[in-house]
Amino acid sequence: MPISEQIAFVGGGKMAEAILRALLASPDLIGTPCQITVCEPVATRRQALAALGVTTTPDNRAALAADVLLLCVQPGVMPDMLGEIGGHLGARHLLVSIAAGVPLARIRALIHPEARLVRVMPNLLLTVRAGAAAIARGPNASDADIALVRAIFEAGGRVVELPESALDAVTGLSGSGPAFIFVLIEALADGGVKVGLPRDVALLLAAQTVLGSAQLLLETGEHPAVWKDRVATPGGTTIAGLAELEAGGLRSALIRAVEAATLRARDLSQGSR
Numbered sequence: 001m002p003i004s005e006q007i008a009f010v011g012g013g014k015m016a017e018a019i020l021r022a023l024l025a026s027p028d029l030i031g032t033p034c035q036i037t038v039c040e041p042v043a044t045r046r047q048a049l050a051a052l053g054v055t056t057t058p059d060n061r062a063a064l065a066a067d068v069l070l071l072c073v074q075p076g077v078m079p080d081m082l083g084e085i086g087g088h089l090g091a092r093h094l095l096v097s098i099a100a101g102v103p104l105a106r107i108r109a110l111i112h113p114e115a116r117l118v119r120v121m122p123n124l125l126l127t128v129r130a131g132a133a134a135i136a137r138g139p140n141a142s143d144a145d146i147a148l149v150r151a152i153f154e155a156g157g158r159v160v161e162l163p164e165s166a167l168d169a170v171t172g173l174s175g176s177g178p179a180f181i182f183v184l185i186e187a188l189a190d191g192g193v194k195v196g197l198p199r200d201v202a203l204l205l206a207a208q209t210v211l212g213s214a215q216l217l218l219e220t221g222e223h224p225a226v227w228k229d230r231v232a233t234p235g236g237t238t239i240a241g242l243a244e245l246e247a248g249g250l251r252s253a254l255i256r257a258v259e260a261a262t263l264r265a266r267d268l269s270q271g272s273r
């Protein structure tokens, strides 16, 4: 679905750049970088992003000329930033916030009541176009708005639509999840080193094994337990390793990690720091 709307990023940090790069790498989606403006206070960041062919400016009010505003500032900056532009927004503006832990109601209170609003919880893996993002429909947002936001984030990976009440759980799973998987990969590589592999080889094999396992599940749509059972032959090497994972409580540790991260996200959304 080609995007004809003018897009503005407010905040040109890591996430904005990742979304921007994913969009620009999708020529079917974005006709020309000229339809994108980035509002960013830091001159060096503006220079880096301008090199991608987009327009940059330190003035957030320039975003008001766009149809779609992607709000990519840190959560603590949102009130001041919305104080600056929120009152000038109208029904023609679609606002898309990626700020973690900032509920739609808190944004709504700071903007023109007719503006259309969508909240997205993306993750770091957007930077390699293998992200997982959840989108939640906010006030005034239409089906066409949701389709547009979906298209933007699908340029950087997979997208699901959920009610806003599920976004803390998304934060606990796919938001914090990359860090859990990094620990898993590091531990697998340590195992490889323990049995005599060079560190760099062990890390490559561990990371590629995680990548391929995920790809296999996504491409076949089969349950992980089906593949686990296929790999574990009777009396073989894999079942010996799986028995150790069960004894070490890997499953329950991961379940509790997602739960703990979700509860922390809920605390942050409710205003505690």
Ligand SMILES: NC(=O)c1ccc[n+]([C@@H]2O[C@H](COP(=O)([O-])OP(=O)(O)OC[C@H]3O[C@@H](n4cnc5c(N)ncnc54)[C@H](OP(=O)(O)O)[C@@H]3O)[C@@H](O)[C@H]2O)c1
Residues within 6 Å of the ligand: 010, 011, 012, 013, 014, 015, 016, 039, 040, 041, 042, 045, 060, 072, 073, 074, 075, 077, 080, 081, 098, 099, 100, 101, 121, 122, 123, 124, 175
């Ligand atoms: N990183 C992740 O994995 C991740 C995942 C999900 C959601 N998010 C959300 O994504 C948002 C951006 O995260 P990030 O990692 O990209 O942060 P970041 O790299 O710090 O980017 C934020 C950018 O906004 C600029 N900025 C500060 N005040 C501004 C203002 N008043 N108007 C316009 N721009 C302003 C910052 O400039 P300065 O350097 O001068 O402050 C910075 O360049 C956050 O709300 C975060 O919760 C991030």
